[in-house]
Each structure stands twice: as structure tokens, then as C-alpha cells.
Amino acid sequence: xxxxxxxxxxxxxxxxxxxxxxxxxxxxxxxxxxxxxxxxxxxxxxxxxxxxxxxxxxxxxxxxxxxxxxxxxxxxxxxxxxxxxxxxxxxxxxxxxxxxxxxxxxxxxxxxxxxxxxxxxxxxxxxxxxxxxxxxxxxxxxxxxxxxxxxxxxxxxxxxxxxxxxxxxxxxxxxxxxxxxxxxxxxxxxxxxxxxxxxxxxxxxxxxxxxxxxxxxxxxxxxxxxxxxxxxxxxxxxxxxxxxxxxxxxxxxxxxxxxxxxxxxxxxxxxxxxxxxxxxxxxxxxxxxxxxxxxxxxxxxxxxxxxxxxxxx
Amino acid sequence: xxxxxxxxxxxxxxxxxxxxxxxxxxxxxxxxxxxxxxxxxxxxxxxxxxxxxxxxxxxxxxxxxxxxxxxxxxxxxxxxxxxxxxxxxxxxxxxxxxxxxxxxxxxxxxxxxxxxxxxxxxxxxxxxxxxxxxxxxxxxxxxxxxxxxxxxxxxxxxxxxxxxxxxxxxxxxxxxxxxxxxxxxxxxxxxxxxxxxxxxxxxxxxxxxxxxxxxxxxxxxxxxxxxxxxxxxxxxxxxxxxxxxxxxxxxxxxxxxxxxxxxxxxxxxxxxxxxxxxxxxxxxxxxxxx
Numbered sequence: 001x002x003x004x005x006x007x008x009x010x011x012x013x014x015x016x017x018x019x020x021x022x023x024x025x026x027x028x029x030x031x032x033x034x035x036x037x038x039x040x041x042x043x044x045x046x047x048x049x050x051x052x053x054x055x056x057x058x059x060x061x062x063x064x065x066x067x068x069x070x071x072x073x074x075x076x077x078x079x080x081x082x083x084x085x086x087x088x089x090x091x092x093x094x095x096x097x098x099x100x101x102x103x104x105x106x107x108x109x110x111x112x113x114x115x116x117x118x119x120x121x122x123x124x125x126x127x128x129x130x131x132x133x134x135x136x137x138x139x140x141x142x143x144x145x146x147x148x149x150x151x152x153x154x155x156x157x158x159x160x161x162x163x164x165x166x167x168x169x170x171x172x173x174x175x176x177x178x179x180x181x182x183x184x185x186x187x188x189x190x191x192x193x194x195x196x197x198x199x200x201x202x203x204x205x206x207x208x209x210x211x212x213x214x215x216x217x218x219x220x221x222x223x224x225x226x227x228x229x230x231x232x233x234x235x236x237x238x239x240x241x242x243x244x245x246x247x248x249x250x251x252x253x254x255x256x257x258x259x260x261x262x263x264x265x266x267x268x269x270x271x272x273x274x275x276x277x278x279x280x281x282x283x284x285x286x287x288x289x290x291x292x293x294x295x296x297x298x299x300x301x302x303x304x305x306x307x308x309x310x311x312x313x
Numbered sequence: 314x315x316x317x318x319x320x321x322x323x324x325x326x327x328x329x330x331x332x333x334x335x336x337x338x339x340x341x342x343x344x345x346x347x348x349x350x351x352x353x354x355x356x357x358x359x360x361x362x363x364x365x366x367x368x369x370x371x372x373x374x375x376x377x378x379x380x381x382x383x384x385x386x387x388x389x390x391x392x393x394x395x396x397x398x399x400x401x402x403x404x405x406x407x408x409x410x411x412x413x414x415x416x417x418x419x420x421x422x423x424x425x426x427x428x429x430x431x432x433x434x435x436x437x438x439x440x441x442x443x444x445x446x447x448x449x450x451x452x453x454x455x456x457x458x459x460x461x462x463x464x465x466x467x468x469x470x471x472x473x474x475x476x477x478x479x480x481x482x483x484x485x486x487x488x489x490x491x492x493x494x495x496x497x498x499x500x501x502x503x504x505x506x507x508x509x510x511x512x513x514x515x516x517x518x519x520x521x522x523x524x525x526x527x528x529x530x531x532x533x534x535x536x537x538x539x540x541x542x543x544x545x546x547x548x549x550x551x552x553x554x555x556x557x558x559x560x561x562x563x564x565x566x567x568x569x570x571x572x573x574x575x576x577x578x579x580x581x582x583x584x585x586x587x588x589x590x591x592x593x594x595x596x597x598x599x600x601x602x603x
Contacts (some may be wrong), residue, residue, distance in 0.1 A: 146577030
């Protein structure tokens with residue numbers, strides 16, 4: 001285990017290095033003088049000169065990268081030009097909201113996707129299989145911001161059951177918080193449910209044809225025990241690890257979902273930053289997201305390693 | 314009338330023809346293709362089919378519900394929603410096709426190079442690809458579009474670049490499998506230069522999975538373009554785009570829901586058509602996959 005862990009850790013170092021190069025490179029895409037652009041409307045020469053000096057714009061590119069990465073290594077992701085606050089602080093402030101949304105969305109996705117996948121695999125080529133496949137196609141083809149608008153139209157405007165937008169902290173009022181999060185969580189979980197359904201279906205189809213499942217049936221076990229106890233247990237491992245990898249999709253989707261439902265999370269932070277030309281925040285959010293994704297990838301790999309004795313050989 | 318057992322492989326039957334026959338038998342794929350063709354026709358003939366100018370405001374027809382005069386209703390400044398949906402098909406189809414062309418133009422040669430040359434070139438390209446894949450697709454596209462500036466062209470570049478690593482990885486994996494085949498060894502033995510082996514012998518054999526991926530990637534790119542336009546980073550107003558129409562529509566959902574229904578339905582149908590066709594194509598080209 002320690003050797004495997006070390007090997008995996010060594011493999012992610014170059015990945016993280018290239019991620020930082022890509023994110024640093026984003027800044028080079030700005031046309032013209034970066035300091036003048038970053039100064040925004042305020043074209044005061046002193047501000048521009050200050051920014052140029054602060055960003056080391058007069059120095060060669062590799063040196064600028066070195067200064068930037070040294071700051072990042074110390075947790076300094078830069079400062080928001082608009083609110084004059086450290087980017088890391090802003091991210092950590094918004095993170096709990098997005099984490100709550102992402103966790104609820106994942107719950108929705110698991111609650112819909114896994115049972116749909118099981119039903120589809122067990123009843124392969126039956127009407128249930130077709131229905132589950134149609135559901136997956138629907139999930140993969142529906143833009144989540146459109147689904148969000150339609151749900152607002154139905155549940156907020158027509159029926160008046162749920163608030164159309166806004167966010168209440170769960171510490172303040174749990175009921176109001178859940179009422180505000182039901183629709184966003186469903187909208188965000190819908191597409192992931194479709195992906196999980198397809199993974200579950202193919203994983204279940206594989207194990208349902210395995211010899212040990214045939215043996216379990218031959219022993220006279222009822223179909224329910226065979227499917228839920230024998231087959232699902234083995235099919236779940238790849239589903240859970242693949243589920244962890246859907247984190248990227250969740251965060252991408254959160255950007256749009258938070259925009260539709262005016263939820264003040266991570267996604268709204270990056271969109272607001274884009275429109276305020278607050279590039280340090282954009283870079284910070286991308287770097288933070290990628291790092292979390294890489295770490296989750298590693299954890300998923302390790303979890304797979306732990307639960308799959310064959311890999312430990 | 315019974316024609317008797319058919320020979321296993323008819324005269325002139327190629328793997329391509331067999332795949333085409335399997336594709337034609339897939340009802341889902343054919344339905345997807347039919348929807349797609351309708352959208353292509355509507356996009357091409359939008360100037361002649363659209364009943365009104367898609368950008369012309371009419372202050373006497375602000376937010377009119379669907380009627381005989383305005384089939385899909387009008388928007389917040391009196392523009393005809395049907396005309397805007399028809400013209401918007403151009404932006405969506407263009408964005409889907411151009412972004413995937415960019416991804417393939419970058420990803421296929423790089424993936425081919427990595428797998429064919431191997432060694433440190435492969436290591437370097439693979440690590441770089443892993444890094445790009447570590448940044449969530451839409452977040453990378455948003456960041457790229459933000460730094461490049463908001464426009465449809467930049468959105469297409471951003472989406473194309475963001476989707477490139479998928480094609481690098483897929484091409485690399487396919488080439489690694491094909492380059493050890495006997496026919497490649499034979500091509501090498503008769504003295505073919507490397508470029509000829511790579512382009513004439515390996516590339517045609519890795520194309521089928523790439524075509525399937527391209528079809529599904531177009532669906533993802535259309536949603537991505539609509540997402541960027543929804544956020545204000547794609548097609549700029551007043552030019553019609555389904556994403557930006559939805560962005561405006563969300564402010565009027567309580568009293569003008571038609572503004573949100575039609576552009577969203579158009580995105581859904583177009584993306585569905587590519588997904589249906591892509592799934593069918595995958596099953597037809599790889600019958601083992603099910």
C-alpha cells in the first residue's frame with residue numbers, strides 16, 4: 001500500500017505542475033498590456049505601474065511563473081481586484097454553499113441513477129430497460145439551466161410550492177435551506193444520474209453473467225438476493241469510483257445551476273469574476289477546482305485499491 | 314419466397330458496408346439523423362423560412378404570447394421568438410461543428426505523435442493531457458472565454474481547446490493498439506517512411522472510434538456553447554443564440570414562459586439528435602459494445 005501510494009503521488013506531481021502552467025498561461029491570453037486590462041475602467045497610470053510591478057510584468061515569463069507559483073505554494077492565490085480580498089479567502093467563504101449543493105445533487109443522482117441502472121440491467125431488453133435508457137438520454141441531452149427554468153416555472157410560478165431563487169444557510173433555518181436547495185439539487189443531479197445509470201447498467205450486466213452469480217442462482221437463492229447481495233456488491237465498486245470522477249461535471253454544472261437559482265456559491269463567484277474582469281479570482285477558482293479534482297481522483301484510485309484485493313496482489 | 318441461406322460475407326462486402334447496414338437498422342440512430350437533418354435544413358434556409366427579422370424590435374409587440382401572427386410568441390423587445398430560434402440554429406450547429414473540428418485538428422495529430430513516437434514525447438504529452446483533463450471541461454472553457462473575450466468565435470476556440478485532451482487520449486490509446494498489428498509491421502518492413510505508416514496505415518484504422526467520439530462531442534459542444542452564451546460569454550446580442558435567449562427568458566419566466574420554452578426545447582432536440590445518432594454509430598461500428 002505505501003509503495004502504491006508513493007507511486008500515485010509521484011504521478012500526480014507533473015500533472016499538478018502542468019495544471020499550474022495552463023492556469024498561469026491563461027493570463028498570457030489577455031490581448032495587449034495585462035496591467036492596463038487588469039486596471040479596468042480605472043486607467044490611472046500609478047495603478048497600472050503598481051500592477052505591473054506587483055505582477056512582475058517587466059520580468060521574463062519563467063521568472064513571473066516562479067513568483068506566481070511561489071505565492072500559490074504559500075496559499076497566496078492573489079487578491080481580488082474588485083473586493084480587495086485574498087482570493088483563497090473568497091473561495092473558502094463560498095465553498096460550503098457549493099459543497100452542500102454538490103452533495104445533495106450527488107444524493108439525487110445516486111438515488112435515481114443506481115436503481116435505474118439495476119432495473120435496466122436485470123430487465124435487459126424489456127420495457128424497463130428502454131425506459132431507463134430513455135431517461136439517460138433525457139438526462140444527457142437536457143441543458144441543466146433550461147431544466148432549472150422549467151422547474152421554476154412549474155414549482156414556483158404555477159404551483160407556488162418552492163422558492164424560485166435565493167439561499168438560506170442551514171444553520172439559520174434548515175427547512176428554508178432545504179426548500180431552496182431541492183430544485184437546484186435535482187437539476188444538477190439529473191445529468192449525473194444519467195451517467196451513473198449507464199455505468200451501473202454496464203457494470204451490472206458484466207457481473208450478472210459472472211460464474212459466481214450463476215452459482216448463487218444454482219444454489220436456489222431468490223433473484224432479489226442474487227441481484228442485491230451478490231451482484232450489486234461487486235458492481236458498486238466501479239460505480240462509486242466513477243461517481244467520484246463525476247465531480248468535475250458537478251462543479252461545471254454548479255456554475256450554471258447557481259446562476260439560474262441565484263445561489264451565492266463557487267460557481268457564481270467565477271461568473272461574477274469573469275464579468276468584473278477579476279482575473280485573479282478566475283485563475284484561483286480554476287486552480288482550486290483542478291487541485292480538488294486531482295485529489296479526489298487519487299482518493300478514488302486508493303479506494304479502488306483498498307476494496308479490490310486483486311490489485312494488491 | 315425463401316432465398317436460401319445467405320453467404321456469410323457477400324461479394325464486395327466490406328466492414329464499412331456492414332457497419333452502415335447495422336446503422337441503418339437502428340431506429341434510434343435514424344430518428345436522430347432525421348431530427349439533425351431537419352435542423353440543418355432549418356439553419357441553412359433560416360433567411361427564407363423565418364417569418365420576421367430576428368433582430369428587429371417591435372415596441373408594439375412586446376412579450377406577445379404565441380398566436381397565429383407570432384407562432385412562438387415575442388420577446389422582451391418584441392422580436393419574433395420563432396425567427397430567433399431558426400437563426401439560433403446556425404450559431405449552435407456552427408459552434409458544435411467548429412469546436413469539434415478544432416479539438417480533432419489538435420487532438421488527433423498530437424495523440425498520434427505521442428503513441429507512434431513513444432518515449433519521453435509520449436510521457437510529456439500524456440502528463441499535459443492529464444492536466445487538461447483535471448480542469449473541469451466547462452470551467453476551463455469559461456476561463457478561456459473570459460481571458461480571450463466574449464464572442465462566438467472565442468467561445469468556439471475555448472470549447473474546442475477544452476475538449477482536445479479527450480481526442481488526444483482516445484487517439485493515443487487506439488494508435489497504441491494498432492501500431493503493433495502485423496500489417497503495420499509489414500508496412501515498416503517494406504521500407505515505408507514513418508509519416509506514411511502513421512497517416513496511410515495507422516490513421517484510417519483508428520478513425521471509427523474517433524468518429525463516434527466526434528458525434529458525441531458535438532452534442533457536448535452544443536450544450537457548452539449554449540452554456541457560455543447563457544452566461545454571456547458566447548454569441549453577443551443582438552445576434553440570436555439559444556443560450557442567450559434563455560438568459561433573458563429567465564427574467565420573464567413568471568409572465569412570458571414561451572420565451573424560455575422554445576429555445577430550450579431546440580437545444581434539447583438538437584443535442585438529443587446527436588446523442589441518438591452517436592449511440593447508434595457506436596453500436597454499429599463496435600457490435601460487441603452494448
